[in-house]
Amino acid sequence: MTKRVLIIEDEPNIIEAISFILSRDGWSVDTHSNGHDAVAVVLMRAPDLVILDVMLPGRSGYDILTDLRAQPETRDLPVLILTARGQARDRELAEKAGASHFMTKPFSNADVIEALNALVAQ
Amino acid sequence: MLKRQLTGGRIRERRIALALRQVDLARQVGISASYLNLIEHDRRRIGGKLLLDLSAVLGVEPSALTVGAEAALIATLREAASAASQAGAEIDAMEDFAARFAGWARLLADRHRRVLALERTVEQLADRLTHDPYIAASMHEVLSSVTAIRATAGILVDPREIEPEWRDRFHRNLNEDATRLARSAQALVSYLDGTGRADAALSAPQDELEQFLSRHGYHFAALENETEAPDGVIDALIDADTALQSASARAQARSHLERYHADALRLPQARLQAAQAEFTGTEDAYDPLALAQRLGVDAATAMRRLACLSVEAEAESSPAPTLGPVGLVSCDASGTLLLRRPIDGFALPRFGAACPRWPLFAALSRPMTPIRQTLRQSGPDGRMFRAFAIAQPVGRAAYNADPMFEAHMMIVPLSPLLVPLPGDRSGSGKPGPDSSEATHGAAREVGVSCRICPAQACEGRREPSILADGF
Numbered sequence: 001m002t003k004r005v006l007i008i009e010d011e012p013n014i015i016e017a018i019s020f021i022l023s024r025d026g027w028s029v030d031t032h033s034n035g036h037d038a039v040a041v042v043l044m045r046a047p048d049l050v051i052l053d054v055m056l057p058g059r060s061g062y063d064i065l066t067d068l069r070a071q072p073e074t075r076d077l078p079v080l081i082l083t084a085r086g087q088a089r090d091r092e093l094a095e096k097a098g099a100s101h102f103m104t105k106p107f108s109n110a111d112v113i114e115a116l117n118a119l120v121a122q
Numbered sequence: 123m124l125k126r127q128l129t130g131g132r133i134r135e136r137r138i139a140l141a142l143r144q145v146d147l148a149r150q151v152g153i154s155a156s157y158l159n160l161i162e163h164d165r166r167r168i169g170g171k172l173l174l175d176l177s178a179v180l181g182v183e184p185s186a187l188t189v190g191a192e193a194a195l196i197a198t199l200r201e202a203a204s205a206a207s208q209a210g211a212e213i214d215a216m217e218d219f220a221a222r223f224a225g226w227a228r229l230l231a232d233r234h235r236r237v238l239a240l241e242r243t244v245e246q247l248a249d250r251l252t253h254d255p256y257i258a259a260s261m262h263e264v265l266s267s268v269t270a271i272r273a274t275a276g277i278l279v280d281p282r283e284i285e286p287e288w289r290d291r292f293h294r295n296l297n298e299d300a301t302r303l304a305r306s307a308q309a310l311v312s313y314l315d316g317t318g319r320a321d322a323a324l325s326a327p328q329d330e331l332e333q334f335l336s337r338h339g340y341h342f343a344a345l346e347n348e349t350e351a352p353d354g355v356i357d358a359l360i361d362a363d364t365a366l367q368s369a370s371a372r373a374q375a376r377s378h379l380e381r382y383h384a385d386a387l388r389l390p391q392a393r394l395q396a397a398q399a400e401f402t403g404t405e406d407a408y409d410p411l412a413l414a415q416r417l418g419v420d421a422a423t424a425m426r427r428l429a430c431l432s433v434e435a436e437a438e439s440s441p442a443p444t445l446g447p448v449g450l451v452s453c454d455a456s457g458t459l460l461l462r463r464p465i466d467g468f469a470l471p472r473f474g475a476a477c478p479r480w481p482l483f484a485a486l487s488r489p490m491t492p493i494r495q496t497l498r499q500s501g502p503d504g505r506m507f508r509a510f511a512i513a514q515p516v517g518r519a520a521y522n523a524d525p526m527f528e529a530h531m532m533i534v535p536l537s538p539l540l541v542p543l544p545g546d547r548s549g550s551g552k553p554g555p556d557s558s559e560a561t562h563g564a565a566r567e568v569g570v571s572c573r574i575c576p577a578q579a580c581e582g583r584r585e586p587s588i589l590a591d592g593f
Contacts, residue, residue: 011266013295017273020288055262084265089585106269109276 004028006047035059054083069098078119134162151175202234245574260310267303330371425532449533467505477569478582481511482531496565506536
């Protein structure tokens with residue numbers, strides 16, 4: 001069965017590239033590009049996995065993730081956090097917010113696919 | 123450092139003992155009162171003919187003003203030895219060393235002072251790199267471009283078949299992102315190149331405002347005696363200054379100048395200085411609460427007025443010894459710094475939050491309660507300061523509406539003019555070489571901001587310091 005991933009990211013060319021490689025890998029891809037209503041969009045679209053950028057217009061990815069973990073429907077939803085900051089403190093923040101996996105920009109396409117496959121296999 | 127302090131302090135003490143005004147002594151030796159004020163506050167070196175002239179007018183031998191230089195040199199050497207205790211410098215032989223190898227000793231003391239100055243610069247630069255919003259935004263832009271380029275390039279080099287329209291699209295994206303990356307990188311390099319120049323492009327509206335205020339010495343003579351609506355004067359001041367580039371900075375400057383004018387109307391410089399003259403020789407001459415009560419204004423107004431007095435005008439008009447420029451920091455109820463008038467030796471964070479141990483923030487939790495505290499800023503050259511802080515409501519009162527508070531903290535260097543505070547001796551400070559410490563006891567240790575603060579065991583720490591032990 002095709003797995004559905006929601007990419008929440010505000011850079012259009014990053015969205016396009018990730019969407020392309022995931023679609024080619026057999027994923028059904030949905031996208032969203034702002035933080036304001038990201039929680040509502042996740043709840044509405046009910047994806048199997050979320051790729052979530054940290055620096056989004058309107059709201060931080062950490063805040064969105066914290067809210068998702070507070071909702072029964074998304075408490076266990078696999079969420080891959082993407083961030084431009086890879087310091088230990090950022091990793092701690094992601095873990096504290098409930099990230100399933102943490103990836104620092106820039107990343108390779110193979111790393112993204114590998115991380116997603118590992119998350120859905122769990 | 124100590125040598126100059128001692129010499130300046132001796133000149134000042136001798137002048138006061140002779141009941142001479144700064145302006146009178148300055149005239150007799152052929153210098154301006156403001157220059158004498160700088161000498162007395164150890165901001166200018168003195169020697170040669172001027173030293174001879176001053177000692178003649180003051181009726182003392184030149185050596186009476188300068189003897190102690192050796193003691194000061196030894197104190198600086200002691201400070202250097204203490205800062206690098208692992209080197210095992212022979213403390214007992216210090217005086218012998220300074221006497222036998224005076225040139226080497228002075229060189230060592232100079233290098234020590236230079237290291238302290240450079241450390242302060244590094245702290246400020248680290249603070250800037252950490253919190254500068256322009257650098258943070260630029261780095262995000264660069265990393266976003268690189269991420270898009272890497273992902274797109276990965277698709278294009280993949281040996282799997284790709285439809286021509288998709289290939290064209292990714293080529294376009296690649297070109298767009300490469301162009302964006304080049305532009306972002308160039309802008310960032312230009313910005314970093316420019317940070318070393320005094321006239322460099324500024325990063326934030328508050329920087330522009332502070333450069334504008336600094337160029338005027340925080341004093342606007344044109345608004346001091348302006349009783350009419352000052353709009354025209356304010357427009358002219360803003361239009362004439364190239365530092366104010368952004369609309370936000372110009373709006374902030376207007377707001378600052380409007381408040382300045384309102385303060386000047388409420389408390390004219392002449393009245394303030396007359397009150398200071400009445401309090402000559404006592405701390406009250408620099409105590410914003412005492413002055414506010416004497417003059418019928420609020421303490422925050424007195425602090426703002428003291429912080430924007432013209433140093434030259436003050437030196438010329440005041441018969442009393444003066445403390446020189448005073449520092450001022452203001453923040454809103456969120457703790458965001460609104461105004462930073464720097465003072466030598468007390469570092470202020472360029473961006474981001476300040477040290478939570480500052481009395482400025484204690485004042486926010488105790489609105490309308492004036493706070494007076496002796497401070498020492500953490501770091502190897504931690505000088506001592508007296509801080510006065512208060513939080514007062516801003517805006518008009520309204521029924522059933524919670525007031526918004528704004529806090530001010532005025533900072534002056536600790537000097538014999540300031541009386542010791544009872545609480546000083548129960549503080550957590552550590553002894554140091556500062557001569558005023560003998561008078562004032564320990565002080566409350568404060569920092570600049572957590573990121574560059576060496577005090578590891580601090581209950582107020584928000585994040586780890588980037589400073590290594592012993593930095």
